[in-house]
Amino acid sequence: MAVIMEKIDLLNKAKEIRAKAYTPYSKFPVGAALLTTSGKVYSGCNIENAAYPVSLCAERVAIFKAISEGETDFSEMAVVADTGRPVPPCGSCRQVMSEFFDKKMLIHIGNLHDDQKTMTMEELLPFSFEPSDLPAEEV
Template sequence: MSLKDAATRVRENAHAPYSGFKVGAALRAASGTVYVGCNVENVAYPEGTCAEAGAIAAMVAAGETELLEAYVIADSPMPVTPCGGCRQKLAEFGAGSVVVTMGTTEGREQVMTLADLLPGAFSADHMAGR
């Protein structure tokens, strides 16, 4: 299954009763396995979870820590980029060259790398020598 298909399918499972804005994400890990996540809203708004964070949690729960590619989809007029927090989360597990494709349910796509999405990302290198 393609990342686009996986993200599109999981998007339908999103719990978005407050915003009505469903997002799906799919990640391909180093093993080739695809992990998915969808946004999960909560009535206490800051307690919700982004689709990308859910997919990362599934990947890590399965014992993997390296992502090779990501796809994020939403029903919006233009592709939706991951939020700042999710950009940092993706950068934790992927190299700057990792391709992230953002798509719409109407088929529009935008392709960027993690380095493009989060230039100057904070990394473990910043923690060296502590």
């Protein structure tokens, strides 16, 4: 059973966690809030590193926190940054999201000017690479 949470509340949680981002290189803090079907919210902020490839985006931090706590059923996600338009997740985040989110799950993207857009996971990443695309295991 999905838990109902107001979209604005989830976006506000993403804005709050954004303040904790560690972004000494890009100066581009991002916050994400992930609602599980059990009603728990996992938040994440981006965390950078001088070796750029080992940095982690806010969306993946929130997802990995939830997965590490045993949560695997998600209902909505919100992502916020200080951009001119609602901030879209990067390609790496979209691929991770497609692994764990149902195609109809709602993704709310926003900015600090209260511009927002909502789309499904399928709209965000159509025709994504899926586990079923991997070769079947021989028995």
